[in-house]
Amino acid sequence: xxxxxxxxxxxxxxxxxxxxxxxxxxxxxxxxxxxxxxxxxxxxxxxxxxxxxxxxxxxxxxxxxxxxxxxxxxxxxxxxxxxxxxxxxxxxxxxxxxxxxxxxxxxxxxxxxxxxxxxxxxxxxxxxxxxxxxxxxxxxxxxxxxxxxxxxxxxxxxxxxxxxxxxxxxxxxxxxxxxxxxxxxxxxxxxxxxxxxxxxxxxxxxxxxxxxxxxxxxxxxxxxxxxxxxxxxxxxxxxxxxxxxxxxxxxxxxxxxxxxxxxxxxxxxxxx
DNA sequence: CGTCCACGTCTAC
DNA sequence: TAGACCTGGACGG
Numbered sequence: 001x002x003x004x005x006x007x008x009x010x011x012x013x014x015x016x017x018x019x020x021x022x023x024x025x026x027x028x029x030x031x032x033x034x035x036x037x038x039x040x041x042x043x044x045x046x047x048x049x050x051x052x053x054x055x056x057x058x059x060x061x062x063x064x065x066x067x068x069x070x071x072x073x074x075x076x077x078x079x080x081x082x083x084x085x086x087x088x089x090x091x092x093x094x095x096x097x098x099x100x101x102x103x104x105x106x107x108x109x110x111x112x113x114x115x116x117x118x119x120x121x122x123x124x125x126x127x128x129x130x131x132x133x134x135x136x137x138x139x140x141x142x143x144x145x146x147x148x149x150x151x152x153x154x155x156x157x158x159x160x161x162x163x164x165x166x167x168x169x170x171x172x173x174x175x176x177x178x179x180x181x182x183x184x185x186x187x188x189x190x191x192x193x194x195x196x197x198x199x200x201x202x203x204x205x206x207x208x209x210x211x212x213x214x215x216x217x218x219x220x221x222x223x224x225x226x227x228x229x230x231x232x233x234x235x236x237x238x239x240x241x242x243x244x245x246x247x248x249x250x251x252x253x254x255x256x257x258x259x260x261x262x263x264x265x266x267x268x269x270x271x272x
Numbered sequence: 273c274g275t276c277c278a279c280g281t282c283t284a285c
Numbered sequence: 286t287a288g289a290c291c292t293g294g295a296c297g298g
Binding site: 002006058076077078079080113115116117161163171172173240241254255 | 280
């Protein structure tokens, strides 16, 4: 699941299940890493602690609060990462970081493929841009201030994957964003597209926000926010993985889904 | 059984 | 700009 909307929902999920009102604020008691995982052990707590979370683009920070001190753990979710609360002892297969709680439940970071990473004591990465949904002005300014840089020489469909400027946009969001702009050639130079069609930047806020609302919005129930996610997102995901759409392998070997309207343009530029 | 494919980075020729 | 990093689901023989 994990692009901007899913990271945002994951932060909500962690916060919901870590609310002080659900029990004593010092709800958590231990953090254990699965030895198979290459990331560092998290030996930062002595006694009881509480937790909160925040996302920015495709990063998530879990804050550990213990006796007035806060320590961040910065996560990326890779291709398959998510968090899940279960009864202790019934954690999902591939739970790699477990946050044990006094009430007999555990919050686990689960990730089949182990592309997800965490690092203790880190704030947001400096090489990733502002979040298009929570830092809208900074997101836009970061683009307008750097529009003359070489990075913007790339085609717009590649540029949207550049996390230095489009933090949180991934393979399905770029497809959906460009699909909403039928007058924009996805194989055209990014600088030109952005200057002539600045509404593309608004879509970088709107489409992830819609996906976020569909995924459950701010999590307000115990329910798994990704339950029925596939059906819920059917109204939003109109292009990505749709057999009626065109696709090509992009320069970075990711499958790019696009409006068949542009297929001839694609062929002309990149051949068969 | 085997091959291909997956919502993402990383680092090493 | 290849590969490396990983598991598992879908699908073919």
